[in-house]
């Protein structure tokens with residue numbers, strides 16, 4: 570595998586002392602869809618702003634396609650496309666005008682890159698004369714993506730492109746990202762949605778500025794330790810309070826309308842012990858079933874175990 574990006578021990582502290590990134594190191598391979606997955610405030614945008622040469626790291630080194638991100642920022646900017654987390658287009662220009670503007674800026678042309686952008690452009694065509702500011706959230710993101718691709722970048726960065734986008738458009742957006750990859754472009758994307766992680770070839774999990782896992786989603790799920798169960802209760806709030814004094818070797822967390830629990834001891838004794846404990850403390854478990862872990866379960870498990 571050839572590296573498109575090598576990140577070595579990058580740290581960033583903002584004025585005021587917030588340590589947004591702490592010794593972040595990982596590689597992104599050429600032509601993969603690489604996901605940076607973590608909750609709000611984890612440091613994803615800070616890392617993207619450093620990778621796209623918009624802010625400087627406090628320490629560390631980043632090599633991208635053979636260039637140094639700090640020293641060779643001019644070359645880097647020509648070779649990358651960036652879809653930032655906030656709407657970055659001209660709201661008073663139409664869809665077509667925005668795209669033409671970015672094509673001229675990058676000394677490129679819509680026609681020369683039609684093959685690359687056509688899956689997105691086809692969806693935008695019915696709105697081509699609409700002002701960008703009047704598009705729906707999903708359509709705004711598709712236009713922004715078109716504009717970020719108009720110079721055929723080697724690497725495309727997308728910072729939380731599906732935040733605030735409806736589920737159908739989110740799915741369409743990820744299909745588009747896969748098609749961009751199939752045309753030879755490396756895609757680096759951040760998301761707070763763990764379910765989207767499975768659409769990436771590899772992911773890095775980040776929390777409080779620290780990368781704590783890098784692997785394929787399938788490997789991460791496979792490495793899950795313990796026995797995972799899902800259960801429901803009549804009163805999840807009082808159940809969580811009771812769980813605080815549970816003597817078993819387990820971790821637990823609310824998950825939608827259910828609660829997930831991971832047992833680390835022999836399940837043939839751990840499960841009955843748990844049920845006895847609940848009964849002794851006046852809790853009614855409606856159902857408890859073994860389940861396969863999701864990437865979100867893996868994320869929570871690793872973070873909770875570290876705590």
Ligand code: ADP
Pocket residue numbers: 583584585587588589607608609610611612613614615616
């Ligand atoms: P994410 O994109 O994962 O939500 P960010 O990189 O935006 O995370 O933020 C990481 C941390 O740095 C947060 O605690 C955030 O409040 C802080 N932060 C981000 N930008 C600034 C800034 N310009 N000045 C001070 N603190 C910042």
